[in-house]
Amino acid sequence: MDGPKRHLRVRLRVTARRRGAYGDGAGGALGPRRRKCRMETPVLNSAAKLQRREIGGRQLAARGGGPAAAVPERFRNMQLQEEFDTYDDNANLFVKLQFLKRRSKINEIVAAKDIIFALANSGLCAAFNRVTNKRIGFLNLSPDEVIRSLFYNKNNDSLITVSVYASDNFSTLKCRTTPVEYIRRNQLDAGFPLFESESLKWPGFVEFDDVNGKVLTYSAQDGIYKVFDLKNYYFLYSIPDENVQEIKISPGIMLLIYDRTPSYVPLKILSIEDGKQLKFFKHLLHRNKKIDFIEQFNEKLLVKQEDENFQILDVRSSELIEVNVSKFMTPSAFIFLYENNLFLTFRNRTVAVWNFRGDLVTSFEDHLLWHHDCSTNNIYITSDQDLIISYCKSEAVAEDGTVGSINMSEIMTGKCIAKITANDPALSAPPRRNGRSKRRSSVWSTVPEALEDVTALFYDEDRNEIYTGNSHGLVHVWSN
Numbered sequence: 001m002d003g004p005k006r007h008l009r010v011r012l013r014v015t016a017r018r019r020g021a022y023g024d025g026a027g028g029a030l031g032p033r034r035r036k037c038r039m040e041t042p043v044l045n046s047a048a049k050l051q052r053r054e055i056g057g058r059q060l061a062a063r064g065g066g067p068a069a070a071v072p073e074r075f076r077n078m079q080l081q082e083e084f085d086t087y088d089d090n091a092n093l094f095v096k097l098q099f100l101k102r103r104s105k106i107n108e109i110v111a112a113k114d115i116i117f118a119l120a121n122s123g124l125c126a127a128f129n130r131v132t133n134k135r136i137g138f139l140n141l142s143p144d145e146v147i148r149s150l151f152y153n154k155n156n157d158s159l160i161t162v163s164v165y166a167s168d169n170f171s172t173l174k175c176r177t178t179p180v181e182y183i184r185r186n187q188l189d190a191g192f193p194l195f196e197s198e199s200l201k202w203p204g205f206v207e208f209d210d211v212n213g214k215v216l217t218y219s220a221q222d223g224i225y226k227v228f229d230l231k232n233y234y235f236l237y238s239i240p241d242e243n244v245q246e247i248k249i250s251p252g253i254m255l256l257i258y259d260r261t262p263s264y265v266p267l268k269i270l271s272i273e274d275g276k277q278l279k280f281f282k283h284l285l286h287r288n289k290k291i292d293f294i295e296q297f298n299e300k301l302l303v304k305q306e307d308e309n310f311q312i313l314d315v316r317s318s319e320l321i322e323v324n325v326s327k328f329m330t331p332s333a334f335i336f337l338y339e340n341n342l343f344l345t346f347r348n349r350t351v352a353v354w355n356f357r358g359d360l361v362t363s364f365e366d367h368l369l370w371h372h373d374c375s376t377n378n379i380y381i382t383s384d385q386d387l388i389i390s391y392c393k394s395e396a397v398a399e400d401g402t403v404g405s406i407n408m409s410e411i412m413t414g415k416c417i418a419k420i421t422a423n424d425p426a427l428s429a430p431p432r433r434n435g436r437s438k439r440r441s442s443v444w445s446t447v448p449e450a451l452e453d454v455t456a457l458f459y460d461e462d463r464n465e466i467y468t469g470n471s472h473g474l475v476h477v478w479s480n
Contacts, residue, residue, distance in 0.1 A: 071387065074464060075408050075418035075480070079427060080450055081465075082133055082477035083443040086118050086126040106469025108377055109458035110159070112152045113180050116467055117159060118456075118475045123147050125161065127183050128475070130463070133442065136186050139178075146170060151208045152180075155231045159183065160194070162206060173200035177233075194233055198226065209249050211338070212272045216247065216254075227275065237275040248296045251338060253278065255296035262287050265294070267301070269315065279315060292330040297343065300356045304330055312358055323358035332373070337385045337411070344381075344388070344411075348372075351388065353411060366416035368393040370404040370454070380459040386411055389466065391454040394421050402452045406466060406478070420466070420478055422448040443476075450476040 087103040104122040111117070115136070116128045123146030125139040139159075140147060144166035151160040158177045164170040178191030199221040200206055207216040208230065215228040218241070225239040225247060239247075239256070248255040249272065258266040264282040271278055285291070286305050295302040301313040310328040312321040331345035337353075342361060345352050349369040353362035370391045371378055378391040387408055394405035406420040420427065427447050443450075456469035466478040 071408075071410070072417050077426065077480045078418075078420050078466065078478045079480060080443060080445075080447055080476060081479045082130075083445055083450070084116065084118065084126070084128045084133075084135065084475040084477075086120050086124060086469075086473045086475065088138070103473045105453075105471040106456040106473060106475060108150055109456045109467050109469050109475065110150045110152050111458055111460045111463075111467060112154075112159065113157065113184070114463070115180055115184055116458075116475065116477075117150055118469055119147055119150055120473050121455075123163075125150065127188075129184065130465075130477070136183060137188055139183075139188060141176075141189055148173070153177065153208070153230060154210070155213060157181070158191070160208065171201050173204065173206055175206060195228070207249070211251055212249065214249070214272060216249065218247075227272070236273075239270070239275060246294075248294070250296045250298055250336075252298075253296070255294075255301070257294055260285065260291065265291070267294075269296075281315070283313065295334060297336050297356070298338075304328075306330075310358065312356055321356075321358050327360075328354075328358065335379075335381060337381070340385050340411075342411075349393070351390075353414075362412060362414040364388075364409050364414040364416070366392075366419075367407050367409045367414070377456045378454065380457055381411075382459065383461060387417075389457065389459050391457050391468070394419075394451070403448050404451055404454060406451070406454075406457070406468065420451070422451050445474065445476065450474075 086106065102122060104120045104124075106118050107121045108119040109116065111130075114130045116130055117125060117139070118128070119125045123140070125147045127136040127139060128134070129136050139161055140163075142165060145163050146165070147161050147163045149162045151162070152158075153160055156177075156179070158179045160175055160177045163174050163176070164172065165174065175194040176191050177194055178188065182188070182190035195206065195215075195217055198204075198206075198217045199219045200217060201221060204218050204220045209216065210230070213230040214236075215230050215233070217226045217228070218224075219226070223241045225241060225244070227236045227239070228234060229236055243259045243266075244256050245259055246257045248257065252272055254270045254272050256268040256270065258268070262285075264284050266282050267280070268277060269279040270276065283294075283301065283303060286308050289305040289308055292304040292306055293302070299314055299316045301311075301315050303311040303313065307325060309325050310323040312323070313319070329347060331347040333346040335344040335346075337343060342353055342355055345354060346369070349372060351364050351367055351369065352360060355361050367388070367390060369378070370393055380389040381387070382389070388411055389406065389408050391404050392407040394403060403422050405422070407416055408418040409416045424447075450468070450470070453471040454468045455471055458467045459465075460467065464479065467475055468478065469475045
């Protein structure tokens with residue numbers, strides 16, 4: 001692809017849990033993911049401390065042959081090429097928690113520089129080398145470490161893991177950064193801890209914001225928010241939490257949402273660079289109606305109350321746009337598209353594109369999401385903001401209804417331009433000989449098996465490969 005490298009812009013928040021939240025030792029003890037959007041239901045409740053994925057980017061570069069011609073070709077003849085397994089029969093040799101030893105679903109996939117990282121629901125995280133197609137090792141350095149989430153820091157080409165430990169009843173978040181190059185060499189212990197001065201116990205959190213290159217932490221014990229530089233992890237400034245209910249981050253600014261009164265909610269906008277106050281105002285509310293969400297996008301404030309119209313307020317000009325409640329119903333999640341000045345909404349498995357005048361820009365013709373919770377572990381937006389790739393409901397469904405498809409759709413038109421489906425006659429797994437593949441590939445699954453119960457999805461734009469993880473802890477590589 002011509003032009004400068006462009007990256008997915010990620011905003012990731014991980015919140016500490018109550019003491020002992022992992023104490024039942026079950027593989028599912030992690031509960032709902034707070035992520036990549038890892039979103040929860042209702043994700044947009046301002047008290048939910050969600051993790052969101054928000055997309056930003058640089059000026060779009062033209063491609064040879066034009067985007068319209070290039071996009072379908074990019075996904076033509078995608079095949080199941082490789083299979084990786086996060087489960088290890090010898091796990092009992094290096095982990096002591098029973099649920100880490102069990103096979104569990106893939107919650108999250110991140111890829112960087114030919115290395116694929118797959119995080120299982122159990123908290124076990126494996127790294128695979130896409131060049132050698134071998135597992136490098138596991139990122140759990142301590143036998144009682146449960147990794148909660150991953151963040152690739154492109155500023156210094158490192159992977160940040162956010163973990164909890166059995167030794168303190170899984171109550172405190174611990175962050176660690178490891179250069180990807182060291183991981184490639186299997187020097188997994190060559191990283192170093194981050195934010196050791198912060199007490200990130202429940203309801204504390206850490207949030208990595210790649211849009212502004214900042215890290216936001218909240219120490220409930222100290223009652224203070226702190227902002228760090230994502231490039232070098234230097235402390236920048238702090239914000240006292242007096243009556244602050246939530247903080248939302250947007251390009252260049254932070255929105256502080258304070259405890260509401262019956263008739264209004266106090267709001268403050270700060271500069272993300274130095275924490276200086278840019279504006280303080282009170283947004284009027286309908287009495288006795290709960291707030292569904294408050295979101296900030298540049299100068300636009302988005303507010304929705306239960307059974308009331310959707311409001312879009314320009315905080316600079318004070319212009320207020322209202323969208324009828326029958327036209328815009330509360331979604332379960334947002335994804336903001338910074339360069340396009342649009343936002344995606346997710347509701348009842350459907351995706352829609354809106355502008356900040358409250359107009360519906362796009363509805364999708366063939367993009368019914370598989371999962372009800374709209375987890376963006378199963379959604380990828382390209383850095384050009386032109387495509388959405390998701391795990392969707394498929395016409396080629398097995399009798400038990402567990403096989404979906406991978407759909408690639410244009411964001412501006414809603415048109416589905418490519419699909420990976422189990423009933424595609426051109427799709428096949430690498431052939432086996434005597435139970436093994438004829439070539440380097442170690443694919444044991446059939447195509448329908450690989451498309452069954454997909455729980456995580458990632459698109460590597462540099463390699464033009466799609467990685468999917470499933471409920472069995474397997475990662476599959478789709479490539480042409």
